[in-house]
Amino acid sequence: MNRFDRQYILNGFGIDGQKKLRNASVLMVGAGGLGCPALLYLAAAGVGRIGVIDGDIVNVTNLNRQVLFGEKDLGKNKAEQAVRHFQEKYSDINWEIFPEFLTVQNAQELIADYDLVIDGTDNFPTRYLVNDACLLHGKPFVFGAIYQHEGQVSVFNLGEEGCNYRDVHPEMPGPNEIPNCAETGVLGVLPGIIGNLMALEAIKVLSGYGEPLKNRMLYFNSLTSQTYEVELMPKKSSSAPESWSVLENTDYQQACGAVKEMTWKDAMGKMNQNVAFVDVRELDELPPLVCTGLMKIPMSVLDSQLDKLEDAEQILIFCQSGMRSQKAAQVLSETYPDKAIFSIKGGINDLKS
Structure with a gap:
């Protein structure tokens, strides 16, 4: 008897299926709301080698x-803490942190070394970088996403005539066309469900x-517990980079209209310089921040100030x-295209942690 006994006896899976998992390797991109539950069940199922990047x-x-x-774990790196959790549970998995x-600088080397990529x-x-790198390497990747009460899952670039992410979303959207859970909220169980489906x-x-x-794209609605599928069709033409040199010279942040970000550590290092720290929260939001050069300009009145x-x-x-600050940075970049403008990653929530 061993910990995979219930999988061995499953009709159609058997020892051969378990050996395939044992000899397989997975790269988990992102150890967050989707990556955490997916990692739990990949490890429990016995995938032999798992890399976690975050x-x-x-x-x-x-x-x-x-x-x-x-x-x-507050304030610690997610990839390191996730792997540490599993190293204490399972001795038969090769973990890479x-x-x-x-x-674009590390994607080619990292993805080349794994059989499958999971985008968490x-x-x-x-998301577009993962897709394009997997296309160039000929690697399948598992896609998952959530928005408020709905999640979706698919497998891209799998075998001949397999769709890739650009077949579904050819044009890169702006960063704020679909807000993430930091702005819209999420019940923690939804990414748990979607992450398990990804595993x-x-x-x-x-x-x-x-x-x-x-x-196929599977959709799940957490309010109704209903699922439905949509068939996907691969397209003959794609806007994906045709070579690694093209990919490595693609600015995915800029292509998606994203703004430059800075950590609080780097931001605090700019104190006493000619730098404006702009708090775009509303005046009654807590906690307050006191620092050199602070200006309070709520997002609701930014255009007029x-x-x-x-x-x-x-x-x-x-x-x-960190969401409203990205929108504010976009507005300011259009007004002052020659200025160095940054959104501080994670907002006050990251500073508190």
Whole structure:
């Protein structure tokens, strides 16, 4: 008897299916609301080698859905803490930790080393980067996303005539066309459900058991507990980069209309310089921040007070979670295209953690 006994005896899966999982490798991009539950079941199922890449740190607002973390993990890197959780549970998995973000500089080398990629991110630039890198490597990837009460799952780039993400969304949207859960909210159980479905799809692809969601998108509504599927069709032409040199020279952040971001650590290092710190929260939002060069310009009146920032050499913008500050940075970048304008990543929530 061993911990995979209940999988061995499953009709059609058997020892061969388990051996395939044991010999397989998965790269999890993002150890957040989707990545945490997916990792739980990939590890439990016995995938032999799992890499986790995430440059973000745990903050207190993550804890309602990122179930691998607790209060003791606040301020620590997500990839490192996620892997540490599993190293204490399972000795038969080869874990690899990448405490960084996926970029055009590291995507080729990282993705080449794995059989399958799971995209657990929540932003469009990384999503398109994962898709394009997997296309160039000929690797399948499992996609999942959530928005308020709905989640969706699919498997892209799987075998011949398999759809890729650009077949569904050819044009890169702006960063604020679809807000993430920091702005719209989410019940923690929804990413748990979608993350588990992503793990299921990965296990099917790796083991050859069942029918993966190739050329199909599964939708789940958490308010009604209803699901439905939409058939996807691969397109003959694609806007994806045709070579690694093209990919490495693509600015995915800029292509998606994203603004530049800065961490609080780097922002605080700019104190006493000619830098405007702009708080775009409403006047009654807590906690307050006291710092050199602070200006309170609520998002609701920003358009009428743009002239207040005319003399600043650099503008660093923050809000509660980092979403409104991105929108404000876009507005200011259009008004002052020659200024260095940054949104402070994670907002006050990250500073508190």
